[in-house]
Amino acid sequence: MRTPWITNSTALRARMAKPAQVNSTDPEAGMPPYMESFLAHLRMLVGVPFDYLVPDARLLPDESIRFFYLDRSWTDRLGDGAIAVGKIGSRDQAHHQANAPAVNQQLDQTERIVRQLQIGKSGSFADQKSANDQKQSAAGVVTGLLLRSAAVAGWPSMDVRAYDQDLAEPLDASSQAAIEHQLLTLRLELLSPSVLIALFQGIPKLVILEEPHHSIQFGILDPSASGDFSMYIRDTTGHQIPAPSNTPALGWTKGNPITIPVPVRAANPRVLHIAKLRDALQAETTVATGKPMPQQNGSAEFALEVLQPPWRQRFEGTVDEAGQGGDGRFVGRILVAQNVANLATQTAYRQILATVGSGPVKAPAVEKVKNGNH
Amino acid sequence: MTPPQPPKGNMVLWDHILPPLLDGSYRWLTETDVSYQIAQTDPTQPPVNETQNLPEAEGYFNVEGPRFSLDASQIATVFPPKNGHGGFNESLPHVAIFKRTLPWERALDPQEVLWKGQAPPAWNGNVPWMALLLFEESECTVQQKVAIGDALPAAIVKELAPPQGLQVDTVSADSTLVASIMPSLEELSLLAHVRQLNVEDRELNTAGGDGWFSVVMANRVPEAGKKYVACLVSLEERWDVVPQQPPAAAATIPVNRQPVVGHLASSQSAAIVTQGSQSRMPTSDLPIFTAVESQSLLQTTTGSPITHFGDILVVGDPGRIRFHFQTTFILLYSWKFECTQAGTFRELMQGLDDKMFGNPNTQNKPPLTDTGHLLMPVVDRAGETEVTFYRGPLVPFQLTRDPLGPYHSADQCRRGSIETGGEDISYAAAFECGRLLAAADGRLAQDIMRWRREGYKVSARTDSLNLVAKAMSLVQAPDVHQPFAPVAAVSAVQSLVSPAIPVADPYQIGIAENAVGMNPSVLQQAWNLSSAQEAIAILGGDAGTLGAVVTAPAQTARPNTTIDAVAADNAGLSRLSGFRAQVLDNATATLEGE
Numbered sequence A: 001m002r003t004p005w006i007t008n009s010t011a012l013r014a015r016m017a018k019p020a021q022v023n024s025t026d027p028e029a030g031m032p033p034y035m036e037s038f039l040a041h042l043r044m045l046v047g048v049p050f051d052y053l054v055p056d057a058r059l060l061p062d063e064s065i066r067f068f069y070l071d072r073s074w075t076d077r078l079g080d081g082a083i084a085v086g087k088i089g090s091r092d093q094a095h096h097q098a099n100a101p102a103v104n105q106q107l108d109q110t111e112r113i114v115r116q117l118q119i120g121k122s123g124s125f126a127d128q129k130s131a132n133d134q135k136q137s138a139a140g141v142v143t144g145l146l147l148r149s150a151a152v153a154g155w156p157s158m159d160v161r162a163y164d165q166d167l168a169e170p171l172d173a174s175s176q177a178a179i180e181h182q183l184l185t186l187r188l189e190l191l192s193p194s195v196l197i198a199l200f201q202g203i204p205k206l207v208i209l210e211e212p213h214h215s216i217q218f219g220i221l222d223p224s225a226s227g228d229f230s231m232y233i234r235d236t237t238g239h240q241i242p243a244p245s246n247t248p249a250l251g252w253t254k255g256n257p258i259t260i261p262v263p264v265r266a267a268n269p270r271v272l273h274i275a276k277l278r279d280a281l282q283a284e285t286t287v288a289t290g291k292p293m294p295q296q297n298g299s300a301e302f303a304l305e306v307l308q309p310p311w312r313q314r315f316e317g318t319v320d321e322a323g324q325g326g327d328g329r330f331v332g333r334i335l336v337a338q339n340v341a342n343l344a345t346q347t348a349y350r351q352i353l354a355t356v357g358s359g360p361v362k363a364p365a366v367e368k369v370k371n372g373n374h
Numbered sequence B: 001m002t003p004p005q006p007p008k009g010n011m012v013l014w015d016h017i018l019p020p021l022l023d024g025s026y027r028w029l030t031e032t033d034v035s036y037q038i039a040q041t042d043p044t045q046p047p048v049n050e051t052q053n054l055p056e057a058e059g060y061f062n063v064e065g066p067r068f069s070l071d072a073s074q075i076a077t078v079f080p081p082k083n084g085h086g087g088f089n090e091s092l093p094h095v096a097i098f099k100r101t102l103p104w105e106r107a108l109d110p111q112e113v114l115w116k117g118q119a120p121p122a123w124n125g126n127v128p129w130m131a132l133l134l135f136e137e138s139e140c141t142v143q144q145k146v147a148i149g150d151a152l153p154a155a156i157v158k159e160l161a162p163p164q165g166l167q168v169d170t171v172s173a174d175s176t177l178v179a180s181i182m183p184s185l186e187e188l189s190l191l192a193h194v195r196q197l198n199v200e201d202r203e204l205n206t207a208g209g210d211g212w213f214s215v216v217m218a219n220r221v222p223e224a225g226k227k228y229v230a231c232l233v234s235l236e237e238r239w240d241v242v243p244q245q246p247p248a249a250a251a252t253i254p255v256n257r258q259p260v261v262g263h264l265a266s267s268q269s270a271a272i273v274t275q276g277s278q279s280r281m282p283t284s285d286l287p288i289f290t291a292v293e294s295q296s297l298l299q300t301t302t303g304s305p306i307t308h309f310g311d312i313l314v315v316g317d318p319g320r321i322r323f324h325f326q327t328t329f330i331l332l333y334s335w336k337f338e339c340t341q342a343g344t345f346r347e348l349m350q351g352l353d354d355k356m357f358g359n360p361n362t363q364n365k366p367p368l369t370d371t372g373h374l375l376m377p378v379v380d381r382a383g384e385t386e387v388t389f390y391r392g393p394l395v396p397f398q399l400t401r402d403p404l405g406p407y408h409s410a411d412q413c414r415r416g417s418i419e420t421g422g423e424d425i426s427y428a429a430a431f432e433c434g435r436l437l438a439a440a441d442g443r444l445a446q447d448i449m450r451w452r453r454e455g456y457k458v459s460a461r462t463d464s465l466n467l468v469a470k471a472m473s474l475v476q477a478p479d480v481h482q483p484f485a486p487v488a489a490v491s492a493v494q495s496l497v498s499p500a501i502p503v504a505d506p507y508q509i510g511i512a513e514n515a516v517g518m519n520p521s522v523l524q525q526a527w528n529l530s531s532a533q534e535a536i537a538i539l540g541g542d543a544g545t546l547g548a549v550v551t552a553p554a555q556t557a558r559p560n561t562t563i564d565a566v567a568a569d570n571a572g573l574s575r576l577s578g579f580r581a582q583v584l585d586n587a588t589a590t591l592e593g594e
Helices: A008-016 A033-043 A072-083 A090-119 A125-134 A150-154 A176-181 A274-284 A299-306 A334-341 A343-356 A366-370 B122-126 B154-160 B175-181 B185-190 B266-277 B289-293 B345-350 B426-439 B442-472 B484-497 B509-514 B520-527 B532-539 B563-568 B570-593
Strands: A064-070 A142-148 A159-163 A184-192 A195-201 A206-210 A230-232 A259-261 A312-316 B011-014 B024-030 B035-038 B048-051 B057-063 B075-079 B094-097 B130-136 B140-147 B167-174 B192-197 B212-217 B226-234 B304-309 B312-317 B320-339 B353-356 B374-379 B385-390
Touching: A033 A072, A033 A090, A033 A125, A033 B426, A033 B442, A064 A072, A072 A090, A072 B426, A072 B442, A090 A125, A090 A184, A090 B442, A142 A150, A142 A184, A150 B345, A159 A184, A159 A195, A259 A274, A274 A299, A274 B185, A299 B011, A299 B185, A299 B192, A312 B345, B122 B185, B130 B167, B130 B175, B130 B212, B140 B226, B140 B320, B167 B175, B167 B226, B175 B320, B185 B192, B385 B426, B426 B442, B442 B484, B520 B532, B563 B570
Parallel strands: A064 B353
Antiparallel strands: A064 A142, A142 A195, A159 A206, A184 A195, A206 A312, A230 A259, B011 B192, B024 B057, B035 B048, B075 B094, B094 B212, B130 B226, B140 B167, B167 B320, B192 B212, B226 B320, B304 B312, B312 B320, B374 B385
């Protein structure tokens, strides 16, 4: 008989004599950092092939924006699949089964720092995780949008913000009121050069797409397309200045924004005479308009005047429930099943049966239909 | 010091951000100045001053940056968009660069040739070394990988002192046109600035995470219906083309402008003479200089280029020669766009088709159910094609989260539908997708294995600890998070030093008492006696037999005493010594007896 390679007492000693104990801050489900970060990224659909998200190109046609809820069950299955790698026996299954609630809870928490990790600023995964774990809260609803447009490629780095309230314009994104109502952006990334995905924590009532600030264009006005240029003048905060009075000599109509003509070069009438324009803007600062204009003493002040503020596109509380509505349970060929499931139909049905007098109706078949997906 | 990030949604504009050192070659020189006093032994004598300097040291270093080309990754964004079509006829093109100091890292005119000995004005420090020139596609020629000596005037190349064999991209255009576009020195400074933004709300971008951008804008407005090339050119040492003062402005804003024609006339030759007089033009390369002034040779017909001498392109058709004077620049970056009627950000946004994802009411309706499931044919494992339902993670309404988890295989996630008999493969697909993504990542597989192994170890330890705790009757429950050795040691010591736990039934009377023949109540039951007393009587005992409660004899009250009093009690001491001797004797006898 072969002697066993390990005796009971050696095994016991080996089990007991671990010099470093489990770190008291680690729950038993504590995942290795890379694994935790990978699974949290999966939760945010990072790396999931586009065809899984949009299985049919017609779901996201050119020049369209689509809002959605994130199906948590779907992302949970994604994580289950990832953990299934190398799962070969019942021991592995039992381990996963036992740890799954803790793993899910931790990922609900960690998924919130995925964007910070993607931006790659402010600290390592461990630092961010410990800071984030201080702020425990239950997993919320995740919503988002997909945008396929020439604007995505043409205006890289546009601003995307979501709010849980329909805030009125003028909206200052940095104001306290706006910050309080802003939803946490969980992901904001390009899936392809012309497709953008954004995920938010919570249900937005207002989504804003704003022209990227660093590519705010410089603009002038050419209303008749004749090369007869003019431009708005702007105050020190970049806002247009409404004319304080009706003065036809200056071209003022009370309340309308003030414009001034733009000088061009004699040799090339589509080249602006920048120096003369600067002088004209400086001269304008002495005109009493009620709003101070910046003194023209550098390129920043000049740029402030010729900038066109970025366009802000608002998408506000929609009631589009995509087709027939419903609670999202899977009910295949729907209309019949849905009508049967309808409470009004049920009531009517019972009434008819009651008048026929065949006794009370027990356990309507629709109950089964409702639970048909399990 | 970096200024704080602006608040969300705000932008801060800066005139310029100057680098601490301009690009170039520098020499550093280190000197020391060490002197000390030596006091004399005779205190009346003044101390002696001595110096002991270290030898001087010097060295050279270069500050380098983009000069003859600009990597496309440095460009944050351009407007109008690259290859874009749109109504840009009310916009000035511009380019945003990730590096905030780039436009000011070199001096345009380091020798101050343009100021001819006068002190330059204050804004001269703000003049960038690059400009964004906008040409129509037909107006300019972009060439790639040209030897720098062939492209630029020799005098400029001499000043630039480029490395041997350097090749650059160039853009050339008609000199008159360039002169009509080229901003003056002060205009250049007005056309470049720095923007600082808040980075929180922006989608990810590979670089440029700090929110700073330098921006160079053009001064020419695109015209609808034309194609343009925007060229970011280097103006380093180009005092030959950058005017000190801008050319004249159009006297009034002309209302009806006709296309300007025939502007090649006399101003052309005049410009050449002026430039030539600066002795910066490569006049020696021009073999037929006098012919230029001869109006008879200038033709308005176009021909094909024959050759060019430095900046001068000779265009000829049979029997005639015509000179186009070209100005060539080093091209740092360029992009094309077409100015049409529509396509600004605003127009695109307003034109968006906005719906919930999975809305079937779109053009070319996809085969969707009202739950957002897509009909999808798949080949099942029997090799037959069946139509299944698939829904991705993006759904048009809020769903409850499936509480049945975790799943261990894709088959576990497949669902059937009672109404249609169809199969829902959404979650099975998700499972497989996750599995494939994870399997593709070797590091993750290792981490998952480590995670499992760690779990097994902890679980084994917990089991062992529980077994040991049971066997050792530990005083403290073991905790897998706490070191076990101290707990075990404390328990062992404690059971050594403290007396054994009192035995509940030291004489096992309980066993005897429960024997059928000894227990009156059992006897009473068995024999059906009328009372317990009778059974006791039969067993021949009274209550005291099995140990009635015995009251302890009362302790004699003793007064409080002191150690001194006890020590003084000789009789007591001797009695104690006697007892001790007796105990020792007994012990000796017992041990020897064994």
